[in-house]
Amino acid sequence: MIKRNLYTLFFASISSICLANSTPQKPNIVLIFSDDAGYGDFGFHGSTSVKTPNLDELASGGVKFTQGYVSDSTCGPSRAGLMTGKYQQRFGYEEINVPGYMSENSALLGDEMGLPLDQKTMAEYLKEQGYTTGVFGKWHLGNADRYHPLNRGFDEFFGFRGGDRSYFPYTPEQIKNGNAQFPDKRLERGMGVYEEHEGYLTDVLGLEAADFIDRHQKSPFFVFLSFTAVHTPMQATPEDLAQFPELSGTRQELAAMTLSMDRASGYVLDKLDELGLADNTIVVFTNDNGGPSDRNASNNAPLAGTKSNFLEGGIRVPFLMRWPDQLKANQEYDYPVSTLDLLPTFYAAASNTVQKKDKLDDIDGVNLLPHVKGMVSERPHQKMYWKKETRAVVRDGDWKLIRFPDRTAELYNLAKDIGEQNDLASVYPERVASMYKDLFKWELTLERPLWLLKRKYENYDISRMDKYRLPAVQP
Amino acid sequence: MIKRNLYTLFFASISSICLANSTPQKPNIVLIFSDDAGYGDFGFHGSTSVKTPNLDELASGGVKFTQGYVSDSTCGPSRAGLMTGKYQQRFGYEEINVPGYMSENSALLGDEMGLPLDQKTMAEYLKEQGYTTGVFGKWHLGNADRYHPLNRGFDEFFGFRGGDRSYFPYTPEQIKNGNAQFPDKRLERGMGVYEEHEGYLTDVLGLEAADFIDRHQKSPFFVFLSFTAVHTPMQATPEDLAQFPELSGTRQELAAMTLSMDRASGYVLDKLDELGLADNTIVVFTNDNGGPSDRNASNNAPLAGTKSNFLEGGIRVPFLMRWPDQLKANQEYDYPVSTLDLLPTFYAAASNTVQKKDKLDDIDGVNLLPHVKGMVSERPHQKMYWKKETRAVVRDGDWKLIRFPDRTAELYNLAKDIGEQNDLASVYPERVASMYKDLFKWELTLERPLWLLKRKYENYDISRMDKYRLPAVQP
Numbered sequence: 001m002i003k004r005n006l007y008t009l010f011f012a013s014i015s016s017i018c019l020a021n022s023t024p025q026k027p028n029i030v031l032i033f034s035d036d037a038g039y040g041d042f043g044f045h046g047s048t049s050v051k052t053p054n055l056d057e058l059a060s061g062g063v064k065f066t067q068g069y070v071s072d073s074t075c076g077p078s079r080a081g082l083m084t085g086k087y088q089q090r091f092g093y094e095e096i097n098v099p100g101y102m103s104e105n106s107a108l109l110g111d112e113m114g115l116p117l118d119q120k121t122m123a124e125y126l127k128e129q130g131y132t133t134g135v136f137g138k139w140h141l142g143n144a145d146r147y148h149p150l151n152r153g154f155d156e157f158f159g160f161r162g163g164d165r166s167y168f169p170y171t172p173e174q175i176k177n178g179n180a181q182f183p184d185k186r187l188e189r190g191m192g193v194y195e196e197h198e199g200y201l202t203d204v205l206g207l208e209a210a211d212f213i214d215r216h217q218k219s220p221f222f223v224f225l226s227f228t229a230v231h232t233p234m235q236a237t238p239e240d241l242a243q244f245p246e247l248s249g250t251r252q253e254l255a256a257m258t259l260s261m262d263r264a265s266g267y268v269l270d271k272l273d274e275l276g277l278a279d280n281t282i283v284v285f286t287n288d289n290g291g292p293s294d295r296n297a298s299n300n301a302p303l304a305g306t307k308s309n310f311l312e313g314g315i316r317v318p319f320l321m322r323w324p325d326q327l328k329a330n331q332e333y334d335y336p337v338s339t340l341d342l343l344p345t346f347y348a349a350a351s352n353t354v355q356k357k358d359k360l361d362d363i364d365g366v367n368l369l370p371h372v373k374g375m376v377s378e379r380p381h382q383k384m385y386w387k388k389e390t391r392a393v394v395r396d397g398d399w400k401l402i403r404f405p406d407r408t409a410e411l412y413n414l415a416k417d418i419g420e421q422n423d424l425a426s427v428y429p430e431r432v433a434s435m436y437k438d439l440f441k442w443e444l445t446l447e448r449p450l451w452l453l454k455r456k457y458e459n460y461d462i463s464r465m466d467k468y469r470l471p472a473v474q475p
Numbered sequence: 476m477i478k479r480n481l482y483t484l485f486f487a488s489i490s491s492i493c494l495a496n497s498t499p500q501k502p503n504i505v506l507i508f509s510d511d512a513g514y515g516d517f518g519f520h521g522s523t524s525v526k527t528p529n530l531d532e533l534a535s536g537g538v539k540f541t542q543g544y545v546s547d548s549t550c551g552p553s554r555a556g557l558m559t560g561k562y563q564q565r566f567g568y569e570e571i572n573v574p575g576y577m578s579e580n581s582a583l584l585g586d587e588m589g590l591p592l593d594q595k596t597m598a599e600y601l602k603e604q605g606y607t608t609g610v611f612g613k614w615h616l617g618n619a620d621r622y623h624p625l626n627r628g629f630d631e632f633f634g635f636r637g638g639d640r641s642y643f644p645y646t647p648e649q650i651k652n653g654n655a656q657f658p659d660k661r662l663e664r665g666m667g668v669y670e671e672h673e674g675y676l677t678d679v680l681g682l683e684a685a686d687f688i689d690r691h692q693k694s695p696f697f698v699f700l701s702f703t704a705v706h707t708p709m710q711a712t713p714e715d716l717a718q719f720p721e722l723s724g725t726r727q728e729l730a731a732m733t734l735s736m737d738r739a740s741g742y743v744l745d746k747l748d749e750l751g752l753a754d755n756t757i758v759v760f761t762n763d764n765g766g767p768s769d770r771n772a773s774n775n776a777p778l779a780g781t782k783s784n785f786l787e788g789g790i791r792v793p794f795l796m797r798w799p800d801q802l803k804a805n806q807e808y809d810y811p812v813s814t815l816d817l818l819p820t821f822y823a824a825a826s827n828t829v830q831k832k833d834k835l836d837d838i839d840g841v842n843l844l845p846h847v848k849g850m851v852s853e854r855p856h857q858k859m860y861w862k863k864e865t866r867a868v869v870r871d872g873d874w875k876l877i878r879f880p881d882r883t884a885e886l887y888n889l890a891k892d893i894g895e896q897n898d899l900a901s902v903y904p905e906r907v908a909s910m911y912k913d914l915f916k917w918e919l920t921l922e923r924p925l926w927l928l929k930r931k932y933e934n935y936d937i938s939r940m941d942k943y944r945l946p947a948v949q950p
Binding site for chain 2: 092103105106107389390392403404405406407408409425426429432433436437439440443444445446447448449450452453454455456458459462
C-alpha cells in the first residue's frame with residue numbers, strides 16, 4: 001500500500017498546493033463483506049486450517065476489532081442494518097426474507113420483501129458526498145425493481161438480487177428450467193441485463209470490483225464487495241481444494257472457498273496499491289452473520305452458537321478496518337462495535353468530520369473514528385440489542401442478557417466468559433430485572449415485522465443453537 | 476323454568492311416545508355473552524354493589540364454573556376462539572383487530588381483518604345439526620361482507636359488525652357525519668339493511684333474541700346473544716342509574732349497564748319459560764375477557780389483572796351452564812374449562828353424543844358434559860395456553876407460568892394463590908423449565924399473526940397490568 005506511482009504523487013502534490021489548508025482529499029471506501037463465515041475461520045483469528053493471507057495482512061495494517069457485531073444473526077436483516085445504520089427492526093426488517101420460507105400471513109411476500117424505500121442507504125449518503133458507488137455480489141435487500149441497488153444509491157451493480165446462488169455459471173438449460181426464484185439468482189449487470197459470468201464467481205466479483213476501482217480511481221469511490229462466500233452451495237474449484245489435502249468433505253470445501261474469497265479480496269487490495277490509493281482508502285472487512293456450522297462446516301471458535309441464534313457465534317464477526325493515512329497499523333480495539341457504525345463512520349470520513357462524536361440524525365450507529373484514534377476513551381455503545389420475536393438480547397457493558405421463548409433468560413459476563421457457559425441470572429436477579437426493562441424499552445421503539453417466517457423456523461433456530469451450545473474449538 | 480304450559484307438556488308426551496327409545500329431542504342452545512365485565516361484578520360471584528338477579532337465578536339452576544377461561548384477554552381473539560373451538564392463534568387471529576390501532580405492517584388491515592373463511596364456526600356446526608341460528612349484538616369477527624354472520628353460519632343477524640358502539644341510537648346527523656369506521660358501528664338487520672334501534676340497545680338485543688326464540692320455538696335453535704354491555708362507552712338509562720344512588724361516576728354507570736344486561740338476559744330466560752322450552756335448553760352465560768377496570772370501573776375481585784393481560788383478571792370469566800333436563804341444579808365445577816369447550820359441548824348435545832369424551836377433529840375444546848355430569852372425573856384440560864407475541868402463559872394443572880417481555884417469567888400455584896401474589900419461579904426452577912418447554916412446543920403449532928397491533932399497545936398492556944397487579948377487592 002506504500003507503493004505510489006509518480007503520477008499519483010505528482011497529482012497529490014498539486015492537489016495539496018491548490019487546496020492548501022482546505023478540505024483534505026476524501027478517502028475512498030471499500031467494504032468487503034463475506035457471507036456466513038465462521039468467526040474462527042480466519043488466519044487473523046488464529047485459524048491454522050483455513051488460510052487468509054491477504055486478509056491477515058489487511059488486519060495487521062490497521063485495526064482489528066475483537067468485538068465486532070452485526071445487528072442480526074441472519075443475512076437479510078443484518079444487511080438492512082448495515083446499509084441504513086439503524087436497527088432494522090425499526091422499519092420492520094426483523095426477520096430474514098427468503099421466498100418460500102415465509103408465513104402466508106406476511107404483509108409482504110416474495111419479491112416484495114425488501115428494504116423500505118423511505119430508508120436512506122449508505123450508498124445514498126456517500127453519493128451526496130460526491131462518491132461513485134458500486135456493489136458487487138449478493139444484494140438480498142429485495143428482489144423487486146424498486147429495491148434494486150441502482151435505485152438505492154449505487155451507480156453500478158454486478159451481482160444478483162437474492163440470497164445465494166451457484167458459484168459456477170448457470171447453463172442455458174438450467175436458466176430455461178429454473179423455478180420462479182431463479183431470476184434473483186441470475187447474475188445481472190446494471191439493471192435488467194442478465195449475463196452469467198465465466199469461471200468461478202468469487203474470483204469474478206473481486207476482479208469486477210478491482211476494475212471498478214480502476215475506472216473510478218480519480219473520483220472518491222465506494223465499493224461494496226459482497227461475496228457469497230462462504231454461503232452454501234458448497235462449491236470450490238479443484239485448484240483451491242487441492243490446497244487443503246489434509247481436509248475432506250464440507251470442511252475442505254469451506255477452506256477452499258475461503259481461500260478464494262481471500263484471493264479475490266487481494267485483487268482489490270492489490271489494485272489500491274497499484275494505483276497508489278491504499279493510504280487514503282478505508283478498507284473494512286467483515287461478515288454478515290455467524291457461521292452456520294451445520295451447513296457449511298464453518299467454525300466459530302472460541303464462541304458458542306451459530307448463524308440464526310443470538311449466542312456470540314451468531315452475532316460476533318470478524319471486523320477489520322484499515323486507513324493508513326489516519327489509523328495506526330497493528331491495533332486491536334476491544335470495545336464492542338457494530339456494523340451499524342459503518343455508515344456514520346464512512347460518512348464522517350467522507351464529510352471530513354472524522355473527529356466528531358455526534359451521531360447522524362436518527363442513526364443508531366456511531367462514528368468509530370474518534371474511538372479508534374484514541375480521541376475518545378469510552379465505549380462506542382454502552383447498550384446493544386438484538387431481537388427476533390420473543391428471542392432477544394440486550395448487552396450492557398460486558399453483561400449480556402438473552403431472552404428465550406423456551407427457557408428462562410440467561411445472563412453472561414462476556415469479559416470473563418466469552419463462550420457463554422456460566423449463566424449468572426440466578427446470581428444477579430436485580431441486574432436481570434433492570435436489563436429486562438432496558439430490552440423492553442428498546443423494543444417499544446421498533447415497528448412490527450413486515451414479513452414473518454414460518455413458525456417452524458423458530459424451532460429450527462433453537463435446535464441449532466442447542467446443538468452448538470458449547471464453544472467451538474479450532475479444529 | 477319449571478313452568479310449562481299444558482300444550483307443551485302434551486306435545487312432549489306425544490313426542491316421547493312417538494320417539495320412544497329413539498333419539499331424544501335436540502336441545503335448544505342459548506349463549507349469552509357479556510363484554511368486558513369484571514369477574515367480581517356479579518351477584519353469583521359475591522358482588523353486593525352490582526346486581527344481577529336473573530343471572531344469579533340462572534347460576535343456581537345449573538352449573539357454576541369457578542375456573543372458566545377465555546382463550547384471550549381481548550375481544551376479537553377471544554370471540555374467534557369461542558366461535559371455532561380452536562386456539563385462535565392457530566389461524567393467525569393472535570392480536571385484537573381494531574381499525575386504527577394496527578401497525579401498517581399488518582398483512583390485513585381495516586375491514587379485511589376477520590375470522591379466516593376456512594375456519595368453521597359454531598353456527599355452521601349447529602346448522603349441520605338442523606339448528607336455526609341467530610346472533611344478536613356485537614360481532615367483531617370482521618367487517619367485510621365475507622365475514623358477515625350470515626356468511627358464517629347464522630340465519631339471522633341483528634347487531635353491528637364492529638367492536639363497540641353507542642347504546643343509544645345514532646341520529647341521522649351523526650350517521651351523515653360519521654367517519655370511515657362508522658358503518659361497522661351501525662345496527663344492521665340481516666345483511667346490508669341498516670336501521671337504528673329505538674330505546675336502549677341492551678334491552679333491544681334481549682327483546683330481539685326473545686322474539687327469535689318465539690318465532691323459531693318449534694325447531695331447535697341456537698341463539699348467540701352478544702351484548703356490548705359493559706364495554707365503553709359508559710352509557711346507562713336514568714332509570715337504571717337511579718337504582719344505584721349509593722354509587723357515582725363510572726362505577727354507577729357500570730352497575731346500571733350491568734343491571735340492564737341482566738334484565739335483557741331475563742327477557743330470554745322468561746321467553747324460554749313462557750314457551751316451556753327451558754328444561755331442554757342449554758343456557759350458557761359467559762364473558763369475552765376480564766374487566767378493563769381503568770376504562771369501565773369493572774372489578775375483577777378476587778383476581779389481579781385486567782383485560783389485555785394474562786393475569787387471572789384478564790382471562791378468568793364468569794361461566795354458567797344450565798340444562799335442567801341433563802344437569803343438576805346448584806352445582807359448582809372447579810376444574811378449569813374454556814370457552815373453546817362450548818363448541819364441542821354444544822355439538823355433542825346437538826348430535827346426541829352427550830356422553831362422549833372424544834374431541835371433535837382438529838378442535839382444542841372438549842365436550843364438557845361428561846365432566847359436569849360426573850361421568851368423567853379427570854380435568855377437561857391438563858394444560859391450557861395463552862399468547863400474544865412474547866407474552867404467553869401455560870397452565871398445567873394448578874400451576875401457571877407467565878412469560879413476559881420485560882421481566883423474568885413468574886410461576887403461581889393458583890390452587891393456593893388465586894391472586895397471583897406469590898411468585899414461586901425461583902423455588903421450582905425445574906418446573907419452570909419444563910413448563911417453558913411445554914409453552915414453546917404449543918407455540919410451534921401456531922400460525923404467525925395475520926395482523927399486528929402498533930407496538931405501543933404492548934406497553935399499554937404491561938402498564939395496565941402493573942397498575943392492577945394487586946388482587947381486586949369487592950368495593
